[in-house]
Amino acid sequence: MTQVPKxxxxxxxxxxxxxxxxxxxxxxxxxxxRVVQVPCSGFVRPDWLEEALxxxxxxxxxxxxxxxxxxxxxxxxxxxxxxxxxQRRLQRRKVDTARIGMLAFGLHDGAAFLAEVKAFVDRIxxxxxxxxxxxxxxxxxxxxxGTPEGERT
Amino acid sequence: MSTxxxxxxxxRYARLMTTLLRETLRLDVWVNRLYPTDFNPxxxxxGLSNLFLFTLVLSGIFLFFYYDASLGEAFASVQYITDxxxxxxxxxxxxxxxxxxxxxxxxxHLLRNWxxxxxxxxxxxxxxxxxxxxxxxxxxxxxxxxLVWDERAQLLTSMFVAMLRSIPAxxxxxxxxxxxxxxxxxxxxxxxLFLHIGPATALYAFLWWHYVRLRHPKIWPPGVWVLFCVxxxxxxxxxxxxxxxxxxxxxxAAHPTSFPMDVFFLIPFWLLNFLPxxxxxxxxxxxxxxxxxxxxxxxxxxxxEMGVRHSGVAQVIDGNCTGCELCYYDCxxxxxxxxxxxxxxxxxAAANRSLLAVVIESRCVECGICIGACPFEAxxxxxxxxxxxLRQVAEALRPGSGQAVxx
Amino acid sequence: xxxxxxxxxxxxxxxxxxxxxxxxxxxATDQWFLGGGSVGALLIAYxxxxxLLRKMGMTxxxxxxx
Numbered sequence: 001m002t003q004v005p006k007x008x009x010x011x012x013x014x015x016x017x018x019x020x021x022x023x024x025x026x027x028x029x030x031x032x033x034r035v036v037q038v039p040c041s042g043f044v045r046p047d048w049l050e051e052a053l054x055x056x057x058x059x060x061x062x063x064x065x066x067x068x069x070x071x072x073x074x075x076x077x078x079x080x081x082x083x084x085x086x087q088r089r090l091q092r093r094k095v096d097t098a099r100i101g102m103l104a105f106g107l108h109d110g111a112a113f114l115a116e117v118k119a120f121v122d123r124i125x126x127x128x129x130x131x132x133x134x135x136x137x138x139x140x141x142x143x144x145x146g147t148p149e150g151e152r153t
Numbered sequence: 154m155s156t157x158x159x160x161x162x163x164x165r166y167a168r169l170m171t172t173l174l175r176e177t178l179r180l181d182v183w184v185n186r187l188y189p190t191d192f193n194p195x196x197x198x199x200g201l202s203n204l205f206l207f208t209l210v211l212s213g214i215f216l217f218f219y220y221d222a223s224l225g226e227a228f229a230s231v232q233y234i235t236d237x238x239x240x241x242x243x244x245x246x247x248x249x250x251x252x253x254x255x256x257x258x259x260x261x262h263l264l265r266n267w268x269x270x271x272x273x274x275x276x277x278x279x280x281x282x283x284x285x286x287x288x289x290x291x292x293x294x295x296x297x298x299x300l301v302w303d304e305r306a307q308l309l310t311s312m313f314v315a316m317l318r319s320i321p322a323x324x325x326x327x328x329x330x331x332x333x334x335x336x337x338x339x340x341x342x343x344x345x346l347f348l349h350i351g352p353a354t355a356l357y358a359f360l361w362w363h364y365v366r367l368r369h370p371k372i373w374p375p376g377v378w379v380l381f382c383v384x385x386x387x388x389x390x391x392x393x394x395x396x397x398x399x400x401x402x403x404x405x406a407a408h409p410t411s412f413p414m415d416v417f418f419l420i421p422f423w424l425l426n427f428l429p430x431x432x433x434x435x436x437x438x439x440x441x442x443x444x445x446x447x448x449x450x451x452x453x454x455x456x457x458e459m460g461v462r463h464s465g466v467a468q469v470i471d472g473n474c475t476g477c478e479l480c481y482y483d484c485x486x487x488x489x490x491x492x493x494x495x496x497x498x499x500x501x502a503a504a505n506r507s508l509l510a511v512v513i514e515s516r517c518v519e520c521g522i523c524i525g526a527c528p529f530e531a532x533x534x535x536x537x538x539x540x541x542x543l544r545q546v547a548e549a550l551r552p553g554s555g556q557a558v559x560x
Numbered sequence: 561x562x563x564x565x566x567x568x569x570x571x572x573x574x575x576x577x578x579x580x581x582x583x584x585x586x587x588a589t590d591q592w593f594l595g596g597g598s599v600g601a602l603l604i605a606y607x608x609x610x611x612l613l614r615k616m617g618m619t620x621x622x623x624x625x626x
Contacts, residue, residue, distance in 0.1 A: 189615070391600055
């Protein structure tokens with residue numbers, strides 16, 4: 001990927017404190033990282049992560065509470081499991097598994113969170129572009145060959 | 154701590170609770186520097202309590218085999234355990250220090266779940282049962298001190314009788330029930346033994362209630378802490394042995410006036426130094442009732458009132474549900490049950506279902522984990538629909554989108 | 561950092577051996593408190609060994625927490 005990668009993060013309400021880190025929908029220090037806030041990391045459906053990749057995101061991550069401290073007890077464990085399964089599915093379609101990440105940070109872990117996100121972005125930035133190549137300026141709802149998950153509306 | 158705050162000005166209590174929550178989590182940062190998060194003891198305070206309880210049960214069974222519940226023989230049997238039974242003194246020490254550890258772990262557990270808001274709205278069952286566990290645990294510790302039947306036990310018994318007598322209307326009856334007659338006799342000790350072992354067994358019934366609304370309760374701490382806590386208890390038993398406190402045996406002629414204090418279980422009796430018995434009883438009752446009221450007392454009872462995201466309780470989209478049970482297995486609060494499907498669903502996948510998911514709304518905390526689990530889009534949070542999420546994703550990925558996305 | 565951890569593990573292992581000897585000695589000479597205290601010290605040493613091994617990265621978290 002040549003330019004700055006576009007990354008979407010699903011960040012749980014109860015994990016890292018986003019108020020000092022973001023304004024509106026993006027991280028101040030990493031403006032290419034857009035943020036969607038969710039009630040629990042376990043709320044995220046793996047379909048949405050795939051959708052984000054299909055719509056042109058270069059990477060997508062979910063952030064939950066530290067393992068063992070999920071406010072809803074198991075959300076981050078469940079999400080980690082689902083992302084494992086999603087990564088295995090995507091591997092079969094030759095999508096690089098580095099594009100999907102699971103992070104776990106607590107309320108005061110802002111600095112560590114930003115460092116981890118930056119490492120994630122750097123990892124994606126050196127990956128070859130996702131197939132098929134996209135023309136700039138038009139979001140491609142690219143369906144990798146043989147979409148198995150039923151009709152997508 | 155939710156970062157989606159939609160209220161205007163929070164009240165003083167709400168601000169205090171928020172501060173407590175933030176500072177509790179700040180403590181986590183320091184602990185997580187020492188321990189990886191899956192070893193952080195603050196995440197496993199319930200498991201630690203259970204560990205100490207288990208140690209207490211095992212050591213208690215050992216002690217029970219040698220204990221003689223009679224006025225003349227109780228102290229002698231305890232001496233026999235300490236002096237003549239191999240490792241008897243160690244097991245006595247283990248029993249004592251595990252009890253102290255139990256109280257410490259329970260209080261940590263109470264404070265953690267209080268300050269991190271894990272006791273509100275649909276999560277009040279563990280809190281209420283936990284209050285009973287605390288009450289019973291404290292009482293069991295007290296009767297344990299009585300069983301030794303030394304001068305401390307003698308004084309404790311008369312103090313307790315004074316407290317019972319101060320209860321209006323029922324005081325005399327309760328005293329007679331407790332003592333088993335009009336004066337202290339062998340029967341008293343038998344009753345005290347029952348009041349030690351019976352409530353200890355009842356603890357497990359309360360634990361059932363404690364776990365009933367949770368899926369996969371964390372009932373055991375990480376191995377590191379099992380090793381450390383059991384080791385600590387044994388080390389203390391060996392290095393600070395029980396025989397250090399040389400309290401003579403109880404005797405009818407003795408009228409003890411003081412005893413070595415124990416801060417874990419005997420604080421109400423220390424208060425009797427300054428307050429009349431009736432006031433102490435009232436204080437304990439007030440503490441207990443106040444503790445029971447904590448989930449309900451403030452106006453922070455529901456997500457709306459707490460000023461955090463309130464997306465509404467999860468709703469099953471009946472037409473899409475295929476009865477696959479994935480949401481049932483993932484819900485951390487057992488808020489989803491599977492019922493026999495009253496009829497086929499609307500979508501092709503749902504047409505042949507035999508089960509249907511139903512959300513028990515009183516147990517739902519609106520976390521949305523079921524939405525993440527469902528492959529068939531058969532669950533939604535009413536105020537945060539899937540299409541809202543996808544709209545945010547699409548807006549964020551629109552080329553040239555430099556504007557902030559409305560969260 | 562790793563050498564510090566390794567030295568710590570080695571030291572604790574040596575101490576564990578010492579405590580194990582203490583257990584056997586306490587058992588042999590009927591000094592129950594020595595034996596019991598050594599059991600406790602041994603378990604605590606084990607717990608720190610496990611912690612150091614984890615911090616070294618030789619034992620890892622469960623797969624779900626990578």
